Amino acid sequence: MSSPHIVGQAYNAVVTGLAIISGAIFGLMAVFIGADVFMRNVTGAGLAWVIELMEYAIYVATVFAAPWVLREGAHVSVDIITSTLPRSAARWVGVVAALLGSAICFIVFYYSALATWRAFERGSLVYKSFTVPEWLVTFFVPFGMFFMVIEFLLLVKARLGRNAVIDSR
Structure with missing residues (x-):
């Protein structure tokens, strides 16, 4: 292991x-x-x-x-609110924002993975200049969202760390 x-x-x-x-x-x-x-x-x-x-x-x-x-x-990060908060409050706002980001990315991951799987099962095609399987086009959304969920969770972990410093993330 x-x-x-x-x-x-x-x-x-x-x-x-x-x-x-x-x-x-x-x-x-x-x-x-x-x-x-x-x-x-x-x-x-x-x-x-x-x-x-x-x-x-x-x-x-x-x-x-x-x-x-x-x-x-x-x-791009808008910190107009968190920059005016006390450091500990800004930290918790950052944690909540990262948790929300992770949850939203997970929801997008889940439903886009379902759509990709259904497109694969149906064998549907996208007809434009190129004819490609629909699942090949939709595959990249769940693929990317998988990594985004992990990154947001790592951000939560970093912000909850003992010596966490609030930055613009």
Whole structure:
């Protein structure tokens, strides 16, 4: 059996890896959009499949990056209320907010996993420029929400820690 330290390191590596993949996807998006614009200006016709591919790419990249962004506290945060509260009250507001985030992400995980499973069972397809199984499109929501639940719970743990310091997360 693996020690929790090894499991934690593996988990962190997965979240970091997903963020790196997300960055690569955003980079490839720039290349493909640039190629589409170039082709439209040079040949008069763009690459018809680029727009749809970019729709999927931005969706997947966002889902892949979200757990890392939460872990790093790199998301937009409005602290107008918590900045005026005493430190201990702000800490508890942060704990409640992280618990709510975890609960909401779990609900989204649950229902999106059900929808993905049902799409898989039905064998339904999405018909656009590409024809893909619907479950392949919806799969990324429960996948991302699984990691978001964990990240919010880790945030709760950190905020309940003995020497917890309130930051903008």
